[in-house]
Amino acid sequence: MRHNKKNNHLGRKTAHRSAMLSNMASSLIMHKRIFTTVPKAKELRKYVEPLITKSKEDTTHSRREVFSKLQSKTAVTELFQTVSQKVGDRPGGYTRIIKTGFRLGDNASMCFIELVDFNENMLGDGKAAKKTRTRRSRRKASDAAVAADAPKTKKAKEVAEVKEVAEAEESVKEEAVKVEESPAAEVKTEEPVAEPEVNEEPAGEAEQKTEEGE
Structure with a gap:
């Protein structure tokens, strides 16, 4: 032994x-x-x-x-x-x-x-971290991951929409401020229209013409 x-x-x-x-x-x-x-x-x-x-x-x-x-x-x-x-x-x-x-x-x-x-x-x-192996199918795991990420994506979309609305309001405000700060438009004054010249004859000559015409 x-x-x-x-x-x-x-x-x-x-x-x-x-x-x-x-x-x-x-x-x-x-x-x-x-x-x-x-x-x-x-x-x-x-x-x-x-x-x-x-x-x-x-x-x-x-x-x-x-x-x-x-x-x-x-x-x-x-x-x-x-x-x-x-x-x-x-x-x-x-x-x-x-x-x-x-x-x-x-x-x-x-x-x-x-x-x-x-x-x-x-x-x-x-x-290196060891990966745990489970008997669950990959499809179920992927569905669970998508379901877990769904509220996060919904919140992200809501935040993005709020940001877009805020940016649009800011752009409108900036345009309004630019319009207020711009100088007033120059008013164009209309030039007086020249009246046609009238040849005024002396009163004595006009009377003579009328008499001759009679």
């Missing part, structure tokens, strides 16, 4: 297994992603996540404990200066394992393990 055998020895003795996991943990901290087999990735996750949790408290004691596991000063510096700042608000679950298929030759299941907070593409997808 398999009692108290939660660790996978990976076909190696203790010294070889601990050295391999230490080397893989340092590579993961430095490069943020490594490509390996699925059993090794699962064991590495259990090995490196407690170290990342300890890096949240930057003290000499925690640095010495992490160094005893990694045996690399550059990896310890990278962990406490860069990685700990990224994972400061995350309560665990610092790594992600994504399977990539099977290896040619021995058909071993392959994957890559990465630090969650350093994959910007996956972070953008996680922040």
Whole structure:
């Protein structure tokens, strides 16, 4: 029976297994992603996540404990200066394992393990809002949306009509003001009509003509 055998020895003795996991943990901290087999990735996750949790408290004691596991000063510096700042608000679950298929030759299941907070593409997808799916038909949903928008459109039409009436009244008022302010029309004075000239003869000549005519 398999009692108290939660660790996978990976076909190696203790010294070889601990050295391999230490080397893989340092590579993961430095490069943020490594490509390996699925059993090794699962064991590495259990090995490196407690170290990342300890890096949240930057003290000499925690640095010495992490160094005893990694045996690399550059990896310890990278962990406490860069990685700990990224994972400061995350309560665990610092790594992600994504399977990539099977290896040619021995058909071993392959994957890559990465630090969650350093994959910007996956972070953008996680922040996007999830759409809820319902069993209602699209037609009913569209009808409900139209019915919900109906009072809004009615109010918008009423507001538009009120605005048009107000604009028309303002235009009429402006025209009236323009007419009042315009100068009075010039009144044209009629020129006196020239009367025809009448040749007035002296009274003596007219009497002589009448006498001769008689």
